[in-house]
Amino acid sequence: MLTLADIGFDATAALLARHGLRLVRVPDGGAIPGSYWGECEAGLIGSDVFARADTPVHSLLHEACHLLVMPSERRASVHTDATDSQEEEDATCYLQIVLADALPGVGRDRLMADMDAWGYTFRLGSTRAWFEHDAEDARDWLEVRGLLASVGGGAAAIAA
Template sequence: MDPTPPSEILCLRDIALADASALLARHGLALEAVADGAPIPGSYWGEPEAGIIGSTVYARGDTPVHSMLHEACHLIVLPAERRASVHTDATDSVAEEDATCYLQIVLADALPGVGGARLMADMDAWGYTYRLGSTRAWFEHDADDARHWLLERGLLPA
């Protein structure tokens, strides 16, 4: 993965940090801003990708919004007892990964200036891959299992 996000990818510096922090706080998470150029704690893929440790998401201004949301959603889908011990890698199953991808798209609609359509385009530009060829096609036609997984756990409105 290229360490520098393409300029067309929406980054944290392009949105209000307070909006992102408030969204994560609604889910019991903290967003910690990391100084430009500094290492991002808990980053699985390395900078500029977001990192996670416990209930905190770490991100810099050049962190893609989709990355910040993805890592936050990894924490949101976890039961509280597992969340506390997370450091860098939270995925335990394909079902959790799919639920994470689905939820990040849903939560993007709660971020002013982002939205699900923009997030899906950024996910495609960044290199997410799905059987149907695009994030939107997966979300609209092949993600019922992820949606049901989230509904069963009360993580989506019915």
């Protein structure tokens, strides 16, 4: 799985900052604050996303996207567990795939492979199958809220 050590913190921090989030680097071996899954998985508290060098990129993007899809009033008080509904979870998964294209050396193809390797589960059997053939509800949820346009993932980017 691709980690932050593989791609570096700078581009990732810049991407998050463009969307009002802050990447907080945790020292190697340190406990990651706000991590739902523990170990090396990213954590979130408020508008901060916590990660170490060994944090998988898919994990960091997933937690960041949870923050991006939630209302700002909820974001201010979120700590560790961000999921509010299945619709929000699906939107988070969709958005992390779109945002992967904005990170040099990542891209949606690699991110979807890493999501499958980690154990994300979708009805159609793979992340790619879900994204390409079963994610209309997630895409519509994001579009209604203007979130795809705000991350540069409008219709043209989605069709790519």
